[in-house]
Amino acid sequence: MSNKDRYFMQRAIDLSRKGMQSNEGGPFGAVVVKDGKIIAEGNNCVTSTNDPTAHAEVVAIRNACKKLNAFQLDGCTIYTSCEPCPMCLGAIYWARPEKLFYACSKQDAAEIGFDDAFIYKELNLAIPDRTLKTVQLMNKEGKEVFEEWATKTDKVKY
């Protein structure tokens, strides 16, 4: 671990504490680093902003992309105070940073009541076996739009 790594992770942890103490949300913080500098920060704001997607990593990614005017985090590193939940890990894969550091594990999170494990497990179940009742309908109508996308000439891929 380099001194820089320690510095950036300490900042993510400081954000996790600050957000918790000010009742913005759960005890989670994250920063996005590019070229040796923090370009964006985030902490969990789920309960204070009524946004279930406002996890620290998602907030930091949104802020970083806004700053970079880009929908990808090329050459960036994310430091997060806790191993990402499936939503955040999905968001990180879509944002495509170079590297990810985390401090607490998902087991640590489960111990204080954040049971990502349930969501990880559900994602792996076949649709009929999931707790969330999930039904497919109108596949034909939906696919017509996909076919338009396939032949669209001015699309921006992501």
Added chain:
Amino acid sequence: MSNKDRYFMQRAIDLSRKGMQSNEGGPFGAVVVKDGKIIAEGNNCVTSTNDPTAHAEVVAIRNACKKLNAFQLDGCTIYTSCEPCPMCLGAIYWARPEKLFYACSKQDAAEIGFDDAFIYKELNLAIPDRTLKTVQLMNKEGKEVFEEWATKTDKVKY
């Protein structure tokens, strides 16, 4: 499939087409329904808003929660034009709606270049085996904040 289900899914599909045609993002749309009425809508806006998390479901969930002044979608149903990616499915589990309908499958999405399958696969790998380089550090310092959360008396759980 009821007439209402058909109506709501058609709206999600219409949003997927509209967003694509206006170059807001990929061909995906979603609506949130409560008490037999659409309370919020969304379509993919990743490339037009530089937000990699602005998938249709995430946008619709954020809008619905804002409308309900709540961080959960109690009693709501989500209609989405495509089976959710891991990020969106994670967001849906955190939002806790009652039911989910989808039109296109993730295989349909892969066929037009949206390979959620890669992300689903990565989520299941042990951390050292993932494509995204991921390293744990400062676990002790991170966990100190979790211990504060555990004993915090005025926390809002979610």
